[in-house]
Amino acid sequence: MNNLVIVGGGISGLSAGILAQEQGYKTLILEKNQMVGGECTGWNRQGYHIDNCIHWLVGCNKENPLHQLWSELGVLTADVDLYYEPAFYTLQAEGRTLTFARDLEKSRAELLSVAPEDAREINAFFDSVRQLECIQPPCETSVAHMNVFQFLKMAMGMRGGSRAYQTYGSLTIAELVERFNNPLIRRMMGAFFPKDFLAITLLTSYAFYSSGSAGIPQGGSVGMVRRMLERYQSLGGSVECNADVTAAKVDARRLCGVQLKDARTITGEAFVWAADPYQLFYKILSETYLDRNLRTMYEHPEGYVANTGYQAAFGVLGEDDLHLPKGSVVFSCEPYTVAGESKDLCGIRLYDYDKTLFPADKRVIQCNVLLNNSSFAYWSSLSKTTYEEEKRALAETLRQRIESRFPAVRGRLVLLNTYSPLTFARWCRAYQGAYMSFNALKGYKPLYVKSTVPGLRNLFLASQWVQTGGGLPLAAASGKFAVQELMKRCPPPTASGRHR
Incomplete structure (x- = not known):
């Protein structure tokens, strides 16, 4: 029997898996999708690559304490080039x-x-x-x-x-x-x-x-996840994909097992929940197990908003220099509307910095329109047909704004993909379709959620949602924090692990 079962194969789950394996635990990661990575992912469309996650990775300079963690997790090693x-x-x-x-x-x-x-x-x-x-x-x-x-x-x-x-x-x-x-x-x-x-x-x-802390590792989001997975498996960790957890069994203040969608039950001596915690407390367990700070953030959306948005990705035809600005660019434009919000700025980012992902003839321009989590209700209210029409119409609106500002790309943009808060909700069951955790607004203090679960001695949390701000560094660190608490309550079966 695996003495540690980790639910969720995103950055938090992989981090917890790597660090637990180092300490001597026998671990199994259960991932609901066909691949690990969670929201740190990318996909290919029409021969182009779309990087969903990394805009910048904090901890790329060696003086930063995060660099040591990224190195231990296999993300930043000596042979990984960085782009600034x-x-x-x-x-x-x-x-x-x-x-x-x-x-x-x-x-x-x-x-x-x-x-x-x-x-x-x-x-x-x-x-x-x-x-x-x-x-x-x-x-x-x-x-x-x-x-x-x-x-x-x-x-x-x-x-x-x-x-x-x-x-x-x-x-x-x-x-x-x-x-x-x-x-x-x-x-x-x-x-x-x-x-x-x-x-x-x-x-x-x-x-x-x-x-100098913010850089982009070679291989982007998929490269980062691949290196973490290789590190985890080299330590003896196991992964089961297409393993969707739908229920849990609790007995005598302990989580005894989790049930999968295919009706199988996976048992363990301890568990780390590294998937979205809203699913755990509101769908699988009970609100009675909620950390009070996490409950506060869920119950006060007027003060704790989650980062979400609409995105469109365009392939750039040809490989000649179009003299496009590098990195993130925001430009004024003719007003347009997204989920009921009026916008007169358009933000784009040119992806051409990593030739392993974006060769000269496969450059990508992505638009990310930031929205607050209240927009989730708007997207959810649309019928399937209207939803698809809305996404494509908005992509066309953005394409027109880009071509108007940068005439060199006129007629050379190919729509690759559009995605909305519903995309993240479907892929990761992300709360309100968010890709980053809560931001505390004015008058609301930052809150911190414990890695332990009140009332259950052998269940631990690893998630960017354990703190306001979120993002990749917190996701990775939360895996470390969960293992620290795990070792106090459920020590590894042998003393062979390397203690931190």
Whole structure:
């Protein structure tokens, strides 16, 4: 019998599997889909590759504590090349171009030349981004399980960013915009994230770029997952795909087994739930097992919003240089509507940086229209026919906006795929179709969820949903946190594992 069963083969599940195998556990990962990876995935269409996940991976610089975890998981090894985009993002509006480049001083000078009247706020912004370069997602110990000394140690390690948090920590993006007078600078500050997001999200994201922490590993999302799977299997771990968990058996404060869609029951001495936790607590177990912080976030959607959106991917015909901007670009355009929301900006990203995925004649442009989780109800209300028509009509609208802004691609864009919140709900049963966990809005504090499950001694959580912010680093770290708690309650059967 496997002494540890892991439900979910995404980044959290693979991380938990690798680290548990290192400690001497015999593990089995159950994955509902035909392949592991969860939302960190990609797929091929018409000879082109669509990378669904990695926009940037935090922890690519060796000085970052996350780098050690990524290395142990097989993601960042000596033979893996890294690509560093030249900028966090570029804005094209009002006939001008502004860039949040990796070089902070270059961008500072650019914005000052455009808006000398905003010099004080521009300098404060860039000074704060520099200060926030010390901020790192926790990867040693879960904040939810820290004692006061561990918390103080973490806080001291990031004290360089305290002034920036004092200045921007309670501001929304909309309020940040109001600090500037120049219309183009205002547009720049408000173009990337929704207006109700906290401004600190923009500054810390930019700081990941300027610090050299944010890069893209060779092979993209599928390459990252492949290396993790190889690492896991090399340690003796097992995977069963097309293994959809639909029920669970609880006895005497212990989870005894999980039942699959094909009616089989998989037993184990301990379990890690590394799939979306909403499914676990609202469909399989009971709300009585919910961590109170996770319950708070589910019950207050007005303050804790999940990241979701509509996306369209286009193949670029031909291999000649079309002089398209590199990386993420946001440009002003004729207004359009998505799920009832009016938009006058279009965001695109050119995928051409990895020749193993995007050779010169198979470049891809992706559009990602950010939406909040309330849009899930809109997409769910559509009939199947209307849903498909809506997705394609919106893709055509975006294609027209792209061709209008970049005439060189006119007639050379091939629609490859469209996907919505329903796509993520179907693929991963993601809560509200989200691809990242909750963001805490103004007036709502960040919350941290324990890796243990109240009332069940042998069930543990590993998921990006255990903390506001989410993303790949937290998904990987949550696997580590789950194994740390597992070892306390359910020690490995032998002492042969390498303890961390």
